[in-house]
Amino acid sequence: MTMEFKEKDLDLQNIITDEVNKYLKRDLSTLPASRVASPELINKYEKMEVPEDGRDIYEILNELDSEILEYIHRGNHPRSFSFIPGPGSRLSWLGDILTTANNIHASNFKNANLPISIERNLINYFAGKLGWPIKPAGGVFVSGGSAANLTALVTARDEKIELKDLHKATVYISDQVHHSVTKAFHIAGFLKKNIRRVPVDEDFKMRVDELDKIITQDKKDGYTPVLVVATAGTTNTGAVDDLNKIADICESHDTWLHVDGAYGLSHLLSTKGRELFPGIERVDSVSWDAHKLLFQTYSCAMVIVKEKQHMLNSFSEEAEYLTDVQSDDDVIDPEMIGMELTRPARALKLWITLQVLGESQYRARIDYGQELAELTESVVSEMEHWHITSKASLSILSFKYVHPSLTAAQNNKVLSNAAQRMASSGYAVTYTTELNKEKVIRMCTINPETTKDDIIGTLNRLNEFVIDEVEIVRS
Incomplete structure (x- = not known):
């Protein structure tokens, strides 16, 4: 005897088809790039109770369409230029639908042997783009750059110092590092007082001379330098640290070099490719987000290490109830080299997108983003009282407005x-960010559906708003 459940009475096949078709037909450029809900709406959903007998599904869908999914920041909008937007491909969306519908538990090879084979294949593919040998390099797909950085930092910690001596461990970052790195330091047990912030130069790159001085002094003071985190494509300016010189320093001090390339490393697939990141083949680990410039829906990211064994040392555990599903020795399951046991098959949607589009389409899309950034720089340079703060780099640039009759604060x-x-x-x-204690506009132009008219229209409107605000300040 089986129970009859309400879900079976719903025409879900047609409902799902209708909803998918509706979203496929949307023209995002006609929708608001961002919209904030009223306090009344927020209060409505924060206090909404779960009904005893359930509600009509069409009533729920109406709330989703007219309210819940209307008041959001649309990161895939062609004029969303902040936060490093995520212009997810519809091919990635298709991958999401298929993997979710099959509810794949991608922890080990026997649960999902072909999805995990695809994951291993893509890790090898991107390791090759880094210039690393497929063996012994390895890695795992994770939720995002935060998880990728944390996984790499734990791996580096366990390789370079005993936990009993962690209070002596020092780590090194620039002031342009992503905040997920400092959060990962805390979770991994590094003491806040042992985090060294290395200054940056006029191009917002880590000063390698200062890095060497600080590490040398720390060693004299009895500390153990464990890890340097460099950046390949900073969030604010798209700057790439001097990886070759930093690698020289790390090698001389026996220090792990991790590169946060969550956003920037996708430019390895661009026309310029590896020449944008000289020395990337010398680093020990990288984080790399596919849900940024590899055009995937959230969430889809990677952590890749030059020596897979280091990840195995940190994350492999025995669990009696998994004995029957553990793989043979020649296949290392994802759960053995990362934090997650329960995990979706994140690589599958990226594989679908890469297989359908191919490298040439990726190259064209990434190149186009840089072209748009250079167009933005050219237009801003001709606008009165506007100044470029950081030139177009990896499809990111920053610029500011300086009216001569106003103070810096104004x-x-x-x-x-x-x-x-x-x-x-x-x-x-x-939105603005801050560079050298000044407010600047930062634009990231990576959406392949963004047009040149979108760029010019945005800059013209921004200038109009600024002129109006100047009059308000001066009145």
Whole structure:
């Protein structure tokens, strides 16, 4: 005897088909790039109770379409230029639907042998792009750059120091490092007082001369330098640290070199490719987000290490109830080299996208993003009172407004207010960041559906908002 459940009475096949078709037909450029819900709507959903007998599904779908999914920041909008947007391919979306529908548990080879074979294949493919031998390199797909950085930092920690001596461990970052790295240090047990922030040069790259001095002094003071985190494509400016010189320093001090390439490393697939990252083949580990410039939906990222054995040393555990599903020695299961046991088959959607589009389409898309950034730089350079703060690099640039009759504080306020007005208008998202203690607009132009008219229209509107804010300040 089986129970009859309400779900079986729903016409889910047609409902799912209709919903998918509706989203496929959307023109995102006609929708607001960002929209914030009212306090009343927020209160409605925060206090909504779970009904005893359930509600009509079409009523729920109406709430999803008209409210819940309407008031969001649309990272895949062609005029979403902040936060390093995630312009997910519809092919990736297809992969999400298929892997979710099959509810794949991708922890070990026997649960999902072909999805995991594909994951191993892609890790090898991207390791090759880094210039690493397929063996002994290895890695695993994770949720995002935060998990990737944490996984790499734990691996480096366990390779370079005994846990009983962790209070002596020092680690090194620049002030342009992503905040997920400092969070990962905390989780991995590194003491906050032992985190060294290395200054950057005028191009916002880590100063390698200062790095060497700080490490040398730490060793004299009895510390154990464990890890340097360099960046290949900083969030603020797209800057790439001097990996060759940093690698020289790390080798001389027996220190692990991790590169946070969550955003930038996808440019390895561009026309310029490896020449953008000289020395990348010398690092010990990298983080790499596919849900940024590899055009995947959230979440899909990788951590890759030059020596897979190091990850195995940190994350492999015996579990009696897994004995029957553990793989043979020649296949290392994902759960043995990462934190997750329960995990989806994240690599499958990336594999679908790569197989359908091919390298040439990826190369064209990534190159186009850089072209848009260079166009933005060219247009801004001709705008009155606007100045480029960081040139177009890896499809990112920063610029600021400086009116000669206003103070620095007033110019900062003008720019912040203009950015808020832009987002509130729904036309585009161009939020500010801070460089050298000044407010700047930062734009990331990686969406292949962004047009040159989108760029020019956004800059013209931003300039209009700024001019209006200047008048408000001066009145």
